[in-house]
Amino acid sequence: MLRLYxxxxxxxxxxxxxxxxxxxxYVCGPTVYDLPHLGHGRFTLVWDVARRWFTFRGLDVHFxxxxxxxxxxxxxxxxxxxxxxxxxxxxxEDEWWAAMSLIGVARPDDVPHATQYVPxxxxxIESFLADDVAYVISDGVYFDTSRVSDYGLLxxxxxxxxxxxxxxxxxxxxxxxxDFALWKFAKLGEPRWEAAFGAGRPGWHxxxxxxxxxxxxxxxxxxxxxxxLKFPHHENERAQAVAAHRPFAQHWGHNGWVMVGDExxxxxxGNFTSLTDLLARTDARAYRLLVIRSHYRSPIEVSPxxxxxxxxxLARLDSLARRFDLPALAGEMLVRQRDFDFTQQSEVLVHHxxxxxxxxxxxxxxxxxxFDAVSRANTLADQGKMTEARDLAVxxxxxxxxxGLSVFSAVHASDDDDQLLxxxxxxARSEGxxxxxxxxxxxxxTRGWIVEDSVEGTRIRRA
RNA sequence: GGCGGCGUGGCCGAGCGGUUAGGCAGGGGCCUGCAAAGCCCCGUACUCCGGUUCGAAUCCGGACGCCGCCUCCA
Numbered sequence: 001m002l003r004l005y006x007x008x009x010x011x012x013x014x015x016x017x018x019x020x021x022x023x024x025x026y027v028c029g030p031t032v033y034d035l036p037h038l039g040h041g042r043f044t045l046v047w048d049v050a051r052r053w054f055t056f057r058g059l060d061v062h063f064x065x066x067x068x069x070x071x072x073x074x075x076x077x078x079x080x081x082x083x084x085x086x087x088x089x090x091x092x093e094d095e096w097w098a099a100m101s102l103i104g105v106a107r108p109d110d111v112p113h114a115t116q117y118v119p120x121x122x123x124x125i126e127s128f129l130a131d132d133v134a135y136v137i138s139d140g141v142y143f144d145t146s147r148v149s150d151y152g153l154l155x156x157x158x159x160x161x162x163x164x165x166x167x168x169x170x171x172x173x174x175x176x177x178x179d180f181a182l183w184k185f186a187k188l189g190e191p192r193w194e195a196a197f198g199a200g201r202p203g204w205h206x207x208x209x210x211x212x213x214x215x216x217x218x219x220x221x222x223x224x225x226x227x228x229l230k231f232p233h234h235e236n237e238r239a240q241a242v243a244a245h246r247p248f249a250q251h252w253g254h255n256g257w258v259m260v261g262d263e264x265x266x267x268x269x270g271n272f273t274s275l276t277d278l279l280a281r282t283d284a285r286a287y288r289l290l291v292i293r294s295h296y297r298s299p300i301e302v303s304p305x306x307x308x309x310x311x312x313x314l315a316r317l318d319s320l321a322r323r324f325d326l327p328a329l330a331g332e333m334l335v336r337q338r339d340f341d342f343t344q345q346s347e348v349l350v351h352h353x354x355x356x357x358x359x360x361x362x363x364x365x366x367x368x369x370x371f372d373a374v375s376r377a378n379t380l381a382d383q384g385k386m387t388e389a390r391d392l393a394v395x396x397x398x399x400x401x402x403x404g405l406s407v408f409s410a411v412h413a414s415d416d417d418d419q420l421l422x423x424x425x426x427x428a429r430s431e432g433x434x435x436x437x438x439x440x441x442x443x444x445x446t447r448g449w450i451v452e453d454s455v456e457g458t459r460i461r462r463a
Numbered sequence: 464g465g466c467g468g469c470g471u472g473g474c475c476g477a478g479c480g481g482u483u484a485g486g487c488a489g490g491g492g493c494c495u496g497c498a499a500a501g502c503c504c505c506g507u508a509c510u511c512c513g514g515u516u517c518g519a520a521u522c523c524g525g526a527c528g529c530c531g532c533c534u535c536c537a
Contacts, residue, residue: 043537161465226537368485
């Protein structure tokens with residue numbers, strides 16, 4: 001049984017699915033008004049890993065993640081740059097998918113865009129107004145949080161204590177500081193959708209509840225996002241579902257922050273690194289390895305040092321693939337356990353790792369187990385037990401692939417001149433002409449290769 | 464003010480009462496023509512103070528320090 005920490009209950013619980021064998025999963029996606037940063041990178045990696053693991057274990061996962069393509073930040077950016085909102089959204093959505101592709105995050109099964117769901121949102125807001133769960137003030141339509149008796153469930157706080165701590169908001173018209181905008185009336189020149197209660201645009205919290213329920217239906221299984229969405233975003237989604245008398249997500253997952261030094265990386269602190277920048281100068285797999293080396297609910301430290309550490313660890317995995325000449329797995333492809341035949345020894349490894357990952361996605365322990373298996377595979381190979389060694393190495397790469405980490409021999413295309421040098425070196429070595437062999441190695445190194453000898457002859461890979 | 468989390472060896476990072484986490488870096492050795500890759504050995508950590516226990520990094524109490532949420536944020 002797969003188990004996962006649930007935010008509402010505050011404990012690891014069985015991940016019970018609405019339909020046997022099928023998992024419906026919604027992850028709050030980005031608002032596309034800027035380049036993705038490392039925090040986006042982490043949450044997409046964490047839930048991509050979850051999706052992949054659940055899939056590996058045999059679940060038929062329906063994975064939905066939205067794009068918020070209308071929002072104040074988008075409007076502001078369009079104003080500042082003298083372009084259109086849709087232009088801004090398109091630009092940064094393109095950047096988003098480019099980064100996702102580089103980082104190996106598989107495309108969701110459905111990618112709803114907020115602007116495509118406005119009529120459904122209007123209908124929902126109308127029903128709230130009819131039920132007096134929502135009210136209109138000068139700048140928009142607001143949700144009356146006092147109408148949801150268990151408001152604060154996700155935050156683990158009662159309405160009263162939340163209200164006591166709430167800071168003063170700009171609008172004095174709101175019945176409570178906690179009430180949130182369902183709809184913002186359009187000011188002059190702003191994008192607008194017509195509605196009986198006044199032309200405008202939807203609020204963020206309304207978008208996600210409409211899209212998740214719209215695509216996954218009542219009582220879908222799992223709703224995920226970064227820890228900072230727990231409150232108020234997810235709470236407000238939930239409140240709307242409650243007010244609409246629709247069963248909502250049965251299980252909630254939240255991932256931890258990306259830290260810079262001792263501070264959370266965030267837009268408001270301005271201490272963020274764009275994912276796009278990182279990927280331009282680093283093997284994207286290193287970031288995935290860095291992410292899965294710690295638990296998804298823990299904060300992670302991202303710095304040049306921790307990235308470099310992960311890159312070197314990755315090199316160890318790649319050298320295993322190189323040693324056994326293993327094919328690359330993962331990428332867009334989601335691997336499934338049932339598609340592989342494991343030998344008895346490998347089966348033991350798969351079993352151990354599965355136990356760790358099935359229990360709240362304990363990727364750090366799983367990774368430790370896998371690195372341990374790397375050593376064992378190399379030891380077996382050193383002892384000449386190549387068949388056993390290779391079986392274990394294959395299992396390691398399959399399991400990493402199940403986490404979306406593609407392990408491969410990073411041999412990039414070498415041109416004919418390089419190959420001539422390699423052959424010449426093999427020739428020199430077979431003749432015991434060490435001086436010439438060393439000279440040829442130096443030349444290959446100058447050309448940007450790392451040279452390794454093996455029983456099969458000289459092998460080169462990119463430095 | 465309310466709620467939650469954290470403090471582990473040079474660094475990252477697990478651990479949920481007793482056993483080697485793992486990675487990276489460092490030292491020694493093996494292998495190798497020399498390297499590289501790989502293998503073996505080594506470090507003996509848990510903020511502090513009490514308590515429970517045969518035994519605590521792990522449970523309880525307290526202190527100190529740090530972080531986050533309650534506002535847009537992944």
